[in-house]
Amino acid sequence: MSITDRRSLLQAAAAIPLVASAATTALAQTPAEPAKPAPSKDVTRKLAHYIVNAKYEDLPDNVRKEGIRTLLNWVGVAIGGSRHQTVDIAVSALAPFSGPAQASLFGRRERFDIMNAAFINGVSSHIFDYDDTHLKTIIHPAGPVASAILALSEMQPVSGKEFLNALVLGVETECRIGNSVYPNHYDVGWHITGTAGVFGSAAAVGKLMNLNEQQMVWAIGLAASQPVGLRESFGSMNKSFNPGRAAANGIFAATLASKNFTSSDSMIEAKRGWANTISTKQDYNEILGDLGKRYEAALNTYKPFACGIVMHPAIDAAIQLRNENKLTADQIERVDLKVHPLVLELTGKKTPREGLEGKFSIYHAVAVALVEGAGGEKQFSDRAVTDPTIVALRSKVMPVITPGIDPAQVDMTIVLKDGRTLHRYIAHAIGSVEVPMTDKQLETKFADLADGIISAEAARRVIDACWNVESLPSAAEIAKMSVST
Amino acid sequence: MSITDRRSLLQAAAAIPLVASAATTALAQTPAEPAKPAPSKDVTRKLAHYIVNAKYEDLPDNVRKEGIRTLLNWVGVAIGGSRHQTVDIAVSALAPFSGPAQASLFGRRERFDIMNAAFINGVSSHIFDYDDTHLKTIIHPAGPVASAILALSEMQPVSGKEFLNALVLGVETECRIGNSVYPNHYDVGWHITGTAGVFGSAAAVGKLMNLNEQQMVWAIGLAASQPVGLRESFGSMNKSFNPGRAAANGIFAATLASKNFTSSDSMIEAKRGWANTISTKQDYNEILGDLGKRYEAALNTYKPFACGIVMHPAIDAAIQLRNENKLTADQIERVDLKVHPLVLELTGKKTPREGLEGKFSIYHAVAVALVEGAGGEKQFSDRAVTDPTIVALRSKVMPVITPGIDPAQVDMTIVLKDGRTLHRYIAHAIGSVEVPMTDKQLETKFADLADGIISAEAARRVIDACWNVESLPSAAEIAKMSVST
Numbered sequence: 001m002s003i004t005d006r007r008s009l010l011q012a013a014a015a016i017p018l019v020a021s022a023a024t025t026a027l028a029q030t031p032a033e034p035a036k037p038a039p040s041k042d043v044t045r046k047l048a049h050y051i052v053n054a055k056y057e058d059l060p061d062n063v064r065k066e067g068i069r070t071l072l073n074w075v076g077v078a079i080g081g082s083r084h085q086t087v088d089i090a091v092s093a094l095a096p097f098s099g100p101a102q103a104s105l106f107g108r109r110e111r112f113d114i115m116n117a118a119f120i121n122g123v124s125s126h127i128f129d130y131d132d133t134h135l136k137t138i139i140h141p142a143g144p145v146a147s148a149i150l151a152l153s154e155m156q157p158v159s160g161k162e163f164l165n166a167l168v169l170g171v172e173t174e175c176r177i178g179n180s181v182y183p184n185h186y187d188v189g190w191h192i193t194g195t196a197g198v199f200g201s202a203a204a205v206g207k208l209m210n211l212n213e214q215q216m217v218w219a220i221g222l223a224a225s226q227p228v229g230l231r232e233s234f235g236s237m238n239k240s241f242n243p244g245r246a247a248a249n250g251i252f253a254a255t256l257a258s259k260n261f262t263s264s265d266s267m268i269e270a271k272r273g274w275a276n277t278i279s280t281k282q283d284y285n286e287i288l289g290d291l292g293k294r295y296e297a298a299l300n301t302y303k304p305f306a307c308g309i310v311m312h313p314a315i316d317a318a319i320q321l322r323n324e325n326k327l328t329a330d331q332i333e334r335v336d337l338k339v340h341p342l343v344l345e346l347t348g349k350k351t352p353r354e355g356l357e358g359k360f361s362i363y364h365a366v367a368v369a370l371v372e373g374a375g376g377e378k379q380f381s382d383r384a385v386t387d388p389t390i391v392a393l394r395s396k397v398m399p400v401i402t403p404g405i406d407p408a409q410v411d412m413t414i415v416l417k418d419g420r421t422l423h424r425y426i427a428h429a430i431g432s433v434e435v436p437m438t439d440k441q442l443e444t445k446f447a448d449l450a451d452g453i454i455s456a457e458a459a460r461r462v463i464d465a466c467w468n469v470e471s472l473p474s475a476a477e478i479a480k481m482s483v484s485t
Numbered sequence: 486m487s488i489t490d491r492r493s494l495l496q497a498a499a500a501i502p503l504v505a506s507a508a509t510t511a512l513a514q515t516p517a518e519p520a521k522p523a524p525s526k527d528v529t530r531k532l533a534h535y536i537v538n539a540k541y542e543d544l545p546d547n548v549r550k551e552g553i554r555t556l557l558n559w560v561g562v563a564i565g566g567s568r569h570q571t572v573d574i575a576v577s578a579l580a581p582f583s584g585p586a587q588a589s590l591f592g593r594r595e596r597f598d599i600m601n602a603a604f605i606n607g608v609s610s611h612i613f614d615y616d617d618t619h620l621k622t623i624i625h626p627a628g629p630v631a632s633a634i635l636a637l638s639e640m641q642p643v644s645g646k647e648f649l650n651a652l653v654l655g656v657e658t659e660c661r662i663g664n665s666v667y668p669n670h671y672d673v674g675w676h677i678t679g680t681a682g683v684f685g686s687a688a689a690v691g692k693l694m695n696l697n698e699q700q701m702v703w704a705i706g707l708a709a710s711q712p713v714g715l716r717e718s719f720g721s722m723n724k725s726f727n728p729g730r731a732a733a734n735g736i737f738a739a740t741l742a743s744k745n746f747t748s749s750d751s752m753i754e755a756k757r758g759w760a761n762t763i764s765t766k767q768d769y770n771e772i773l774g775d776l777g778k779r780y781e782a783a784l785n786t787y788k789p790f791a792c793g794i795v796m797h798p799a800i801d802a803a804i805q806l807r808n809e810n811k812l813t814a815d816q817i818e819r820v821d822l823k824v825h826p827l828v829l830e831l832t833g834k835k836t837p838r839e840g841l842e843g844k845f846s847i848y849h850a851v852a853v854a855l856v857e858g859a860g861g862e863k864q865f866s867d868r869a870v871t872d873p874t875i876v877a878l879r880s881k882v883m884p885v886i887t888p889g890i891d892p893a894q895v896d897m898t899i900v901l902k903d904g905r906t907l908h909r910y911i912a913h914a915i916g917s918v919e920v921p922m923t924d925k926q927l928e929t930k931f932a933d934l935a936d937g938i939i940s941a942e943a944a945r946r947v948i949d950a951c952w953n954v955e956s957l958p959s960a961a962e963i964a965k966m967s968v969s970t
Contacts, residue, residue, distance in 0.1 A: 086746070093744040097598045099582040113582045189762030194710070221723055225679070225714050226730060232758035238706055238748035241741070245711060256726070259578040261571070263723035273717035277674030 040284040043269040048216035050291045051173060051203050056165040063295045064470070067168040071478075072442055072466040073132055073302040074125055074142035075106065079462075079482055080377065080449030081127035082107025086237045090120050090244075103151035104479040107453045114151040115248040118201075122147035122244030126193075128377055129239075130306045130449075134171075134299060135433060137178040137192055141300060143243030144197030145170035148251050149204045153475040158208055160472030168297045170204025175296035177268070179286035181279035186231075188280075194229025194242035195278065201250020202257075209258050221263025222253035224274035302442060304431035305375030307359040311347050312429040313410035314339070314362060314399075318369035321414055321422045329371050329393045331416050337366065338402035338411035350394075355381040367393040370414075376448045408432065439467075454484060525769040528754040533701035535776045536658060536688050541650040548780045549955070552653040556963075557927055557951040558617055558787040559610055559627035560591065564947075564967055565862065565934030566612035567592025571722045575605050575729075588636035589964040592938045599636040600733040603686075607632035607729030608722075611678075613862055615791045615934075619656075619784060620918060622663040622677055626785060628728035629682025630655035633736050634689045638960040643693055645957030653782045655689030660781035662753070664771035666764035671716075673765070679714030679727035680763065686735020687742075694743050706748025707738035709759035787927060789916035790860030792844040796832050797914040798895035799824070799847060799884075803854035806899055806907045814856050814878045816901050822851065823887035823896035835879075840866040852878040855899075861933045893917065924952075939969060 059067070081087065082105065091110055099113025106121050122143045125131055131140045149166050152158065158166075178185075178196035186192045202223035206216050226249040229242030257263070267273045268287070275282040305315050314337055321327065339362070349361040358364040358380045367390045368379040384390060405411060408429060414422040428434035430441070437445070443463055450459040462481045465472060472478070544552070566572065567590065576595055584598025591606050607628045610616055616625045634651050637643065643651075663670075663681035671677045687708035691701050711734040714727030742748070752758045753772070760767040790800050799822055806812065824847070834846040843849040843865045852875045853864040869875060890896060893914060899907040913919035915926070922930070928948055935944040947966045950957060957963070 089744045089746045090741065093741045093746065097584040097587075097600055097740070099584045099598070102582075113584065115582055189757030191710075218721075218723075221718070221721070222726065225676075225718055225723055225727060227712060229710050230752065230758055230762050232749045232752050232755040232762075233706070233710060236703075236706070236747040236749055238703075238710055238746075238752075241707065241746070241748075242710060245737075252730075255582070256575065256578045259574045261574045261578065261723075261726070262721040263726075264717045264721055267715065267717050267723075270717040272674030273715055277715050277717075 040269050042266070043284045043287055044217055044220050044264075044266050045213070046288055047173065047268070047291075048213050048220060051169050051207055052211065052213050052216050054165065054169055054292060056161040058292060059165060059168060060295070063168060063298045064164060066298045066300055067164050067171070068467060068469060069302065069439070069442060070132055070142050070171065070297070070300050071146060071164070071167060071469060072446060072463065074146045075462060075466055075478060075482060076442075076446035076449045077128060077131045078106040078121050078125040078147070079453050080107070080130070081124040081240075082453060082484075084124070084127045086127055086240055087120060087124050089237070090123055094120070103154040104483045106479070106482045107450075107484055109484050114155050115251050118147045118151040118247040118251055119244040121151065122247040123240040126240040126243050128306050129308070130303050130377070132300050132302050133309075134175045134178070134296060135301055136299075137175065137182045137196070138186065139175055139178045139196055140193045140243065141171040141174050141197070141200060141297075142167075143193065144246035144250060145174065145200040145204045147244065148201040148247040149208060150475065150479045152205055152208055152251065154479055156208070158475045160469040160475050162208060163472075163475035164469055166204040166207045168295070169207055170200040171297040171300065172295060173203040174200030175299075176287045179296065180283050181275060181281055184281040185279040189231050190227070190278065191229030191231050191233060191239070191242045194246045195227040197243050197246035198223045198226055198228060198249045198253070201247045202253040203250075205251050206254040206257065209254055211254065211258055215257045215260065217265055218261065218263040219254045219257035221265075221267035222256055222261065223250055224267040225263070226253065227278060299433060301431055301433055302437050302445070304429070304437055304441065304445070305365075306377045306380055307365060307375065308346065309429075309431075310340075310343055310407050311362055311365045312431060313408060313426040314343070314366050314412065315369045315375040316429045317410050317412040317424040317426050318366050319373050319375070321412065321424050322370050322373050325422055327370060327414070329389050331418070332370065332393060332396060332414060333417045334415040335366055335370070335397045336413045336415070337362075337397070337399045338405050339399045340405050340407045340409070341401050342407050343399060344401060352385050355383075355385050358385040361394075362399050363394040363397045364390065366397045367391075374448070376445065378448065454482065458485075525754050527751070528769045528772055529702055529705050529749075529751050530698070531773055532658065532753070532776075533698050533705060536654050536692055537696065537698045537701050539650065539654055539777060541646045543777060544650060544653060545780070548653060548783045549649060551783045551785055552649050552656070553952060553954060554787065554924070554927060555617055555627050555656065555782070555785050556631060556649070556652060556954060557931060557948065559631045560947060560951055560963060560967060561927075561931035561934045562613060562616045563591040563606050563610040563632070564938050565592070565615070566609040566725075567938060567969075569609070569612045571612055571725055572605060572609050574722070575608055579605070588639045589968045591964070591967045592935075592969055594969050599640050600736050603632045603636040603732040603736055604729040606636065607732040608725040611725040611728050613791050614793070615788050615862070617785050617787050618794070619660045619663065619781060620786060621784075622660065622667045622681070623671065624660055624663045624681055625678045625728065626656040626659050626682070626685060626782075627652075628678065629731035629735060630659065630685040630689045632729065633686040633732040634693060635960065635964045637690055637693055637736065639964055641693070643960045645954040645960050647693060648957075648960035649954055651689040651692045653780070654692055655685040656782040656785065657780060658688040659685030660784075661772045664781065665768050666760055666766055669766040670764040674716050675712070675763065676714030676716050676718060676724070676727045679731045680712040682728050682731035683708045683711050683713060683734045683738070686732045687738040688735075690736050691739040691742065694739055696739065696743055700742045700745065702750055703746065703748040704739045704742035706750075706752035707741055707746065708735055709752040710748070711738065712763060784918060786916055786918055787922050787930070789914070789922050789926065789930070790850075791862045791865055792850060792860065793831065794914075794916075795825075795827055795892050796847055796850045797860075797916060798893060798911040799828070799851050799897065800854045800860040801914045802895050802897040802909040802911045803851050804858050804860070806897065806909050807855050807858050810907055812855060812899070814874050816903070817855065817878060817881060817899060818902045819900040820851055820855070820882045821898045821900065822847075822882070822884045823890050824884045825890050825892045825894070826886050827892050828884060829886060837870050840868075840870050843870040846879075847884050848879040848882045849875065851882045852876075859933070861930065863933065939967065
């Protein structure tokens with residue numbers, strides 16, 4: 001009997017209990033099913049085929065380069081978040097259950113089995129909401145993928161080129177699948193970094209485990225069975241949990257598939273598979289269209305400031321004017337900004353009293369950017385929010401809702417006490433696709449995040465290792481260099 | 486600043502990136518959200534309060550009794566499935582990653598950390614689709630819960646009474662949450678045993694970890710973030726994966742919450758929390774109504790035969806007539822059965838050639854029931870399906886679709902060669918709520934499943950330990966007794 005026949009029979013049998021319960025629940029009146037589009041053929045299999053066969057040499061230069069930037073940015077935020085209470089709790093809770101000490105924790109001394117290490121590093125990298133963004137879907141793609149394959153690379157030999165290829169393929173898989181169900185899936189409440197992220201992890205880990213096509217199909221199916229994260233988690237540690245658990249779930253899926261633990265052959269597109277169950281929209285062309293020709297992974301962006309994107313244009317303008325004019329706070333009479341309504345709606349807090357509140361205050365953000373010329377975690381600390389100079393300057397910041405200004409723009413005028421006015425209009429903030437962070441800016445962000453966690457020399461070595469990942473004999477070097485000593 | 490204020494701010498901030506991407510994706514035209522009912526207040530908190538405060542002494546007698554039957558049935562199927570290839574693969578794949586040898590594998594020799602042990606035992610218990618059924622929702626409740634808390638009980642002291650209380654509370658939590666989103670959630674494609682099961686595991690494990698109410702709220706939130714399973718998995722090993730992973734995910738949630746890893750305070754009912762995101766129907770009265778007075782856990786049923794429920798009435802009738810009349814195959818001229826259309830649609834295979842196909846053949850099921858007087862795994866083996874006597878009798882089985890017969894019924898007439906006719910009408914098959922399996926029948930099922938895996942004496946000891954769980958100083962005894970030696 002063919003496998004297909006067997007599976008059809010099993011599926012029919014599994015449906016039996018549902019039917020038989022009709023006797024007790026009048027199931028005879030099964031609710032009419034809403035019309036669904038005809039299922040596309042072989043989406044899962046074609047995606048698996050692509051992942052299994054895509055080689056490092058196939059990657060265009062710009063895609064490789066963006067993959068390296070994605071890696072560097074991720075390593076920096078993973079180190080940066082490593083001492084947060086959230087990570088302390090995760091380490092303490094999971095230590096009694098950890099497997100062998102297979103993989104490093106970025107910025108820390110402990111070692112865990114690869115699944116728990118991937119979880120903890122994934123959590124760490126997302127804590128400050130300072131990671132990367134696939135702007136169309138708001139997926140933060142690197143967390144679920146990089147944490148998984150860096151951990152794996154400490155357990156089996158993975159060259160830098162193989163690693164980079166897997167990272168790109170994982171991000172690509174994650175973003176394409178996210179695109180296929182966007183925006184409906186996110187809008188209804190799923191934390192898409194977690195729900196799409198598990199596919200990215202499974203794909204990247206499965207690639208490095210050399211799964212064959214059938215095994216990769218099953219890995220995708222097992223990943224699809226383990227979505228992670230709801231948007232209600234925002235505001236709690238659960239938000240950071242989501243990309244971390246997605247990373248671990250992807251390793252779990254690929255590991256089982258590597259031993260021929262079977263799943264459906266069409267889990268993404270089947271009538272009661274992933275896309276139809278978890279979303280009211282399914283566009284499979286987003287997954288399969290131009291595979292290997294068009295790369296979502298090339299569109300990744302990196303947060304330049306450790307706060308929500310709606311404040312980034314104003315911070316950008318403030319830093320530019322400060323630096324160009326060597327401004328000090330005492331020179332400033334007033335700061336007028338023309339902003340979109342969302343800036344006041346989401347970040348309108350006038351008197352933040354502690355660091356976290358500062359992330360919701362355009363008044364603080366502009367003031368600290370003018371005083372300190374930066375918008376990193378340090379600028380959203382209790383220290384910064386209570387600094388008398390910054391507090392004083394805050395009250396001179398005057399945002400005004402102005403038609404024609406969209407959320408990615410700002411029009412800033414600084415009025416100086418000597419009568420001069422300084423003007424800056426931002427059409428696209430630093431960190432956008434139009435104005436990406438430069439390599440140097442990524443290095444500065446990294447160094448700032450690593451400060452106090454690993455030495456400046458160690459940070460420099462990790463940065464260099466990331467830039468040179470393709471020539472590393474073993475990608476594990478990056479993880480090993482990123483621990484605390 | 487209050488925690489509530491802080492969370493509101495963080496939630497607002499987390500929304501910022503979505504908004505800011507409008508600049509690049511014309512988000513100004515955010516899709517209109519469908520109207521949702523006003524969120525109910527404090528569903529998660531009230532459920533957590535109940536779980537945390539519910540005592541063993543609160544359990545009515547019939548609920549305790551059914552909980553014990555649930556335990557016995559589950560242990561039997563966990564042992565029975567333990568040598569299946571699916572379990573072999575899971576053990577082989579996960580062994581390199583396992584934590585300390587904290588917990589037993591039922592029917593086997595290996596030991597794993599509690600999360601992986603719970604996963605593997607959960608898989609094992611579901612392989613034959615022979616476990617328990619909450620008929621309204623088709624949840625198979627014990628798997629995600631019993632596997633989790635039996636593993637936990639080997640790591641920390643758990644008395645038999647505490648264990649039974651936790652088992653009931655876990656099943657209760659799982660089934661009530663399942664009820665709240667049924668049937669929409671299942672119909673669209675979720676494997677509800679996995680999606681509801683993770684709550685049951687988290688609740689039961691959290692109970693035994695003595696989480697306080699706030700921690701239980703967070704455990705529920707972290708569980709809600711980890712749904713498991715799609716119906717497309719039916720027909721592959723992925724189906725058994727689902728309750729196992731739900732068990733492990735629940736332990737993961739409770740473990741983190743025990744160290745104050747935070748989640749939302751209202752993850753079940755929040756606008757973008759679990760019920761609104763994963764279902765188009767939300768009936769919170771199903772979760773909170775008559776908590777502690779009405780028990781879904783008392784409605785659990787156990788499969789009497791190792792196949793889909795739609796064949797159970799016919800097997801039941803055949804065994805009854807066989808036993809009452811001491812029938813042998815050579816006496817039988819013909820077997821007429823009046824059946825519901827689904828019997829032929831789902832189990833109409835006339836010539837099964839191997840054991841698994843037999844589970845989809847009403848012809849085989851009736852024939853083997855008449856010849857062997859049973860419908861367990863042995864009766865759906867390659868041996869049984871190719872037995873000449875059974876094959877010959879198969880061709881004398883004549884099912885006829887008859888109006889007025891529903892899927893839980895059968896009207897059977899056996900025509901004997903000597904001219905006699907034997908008739909049996911089944912209104913409710915054995916294993917239904919109306920005609921539950923007797924304790925003796927559960928023991929017979931257990932012994933049949935354990936045969937060849939643990940000795941008959943060991944099986945008897947485990948059965949007795951289950952019946953007497955309330956007097957056990959340590960529930961771990963049951964697990965320890967259930968291993969292979």
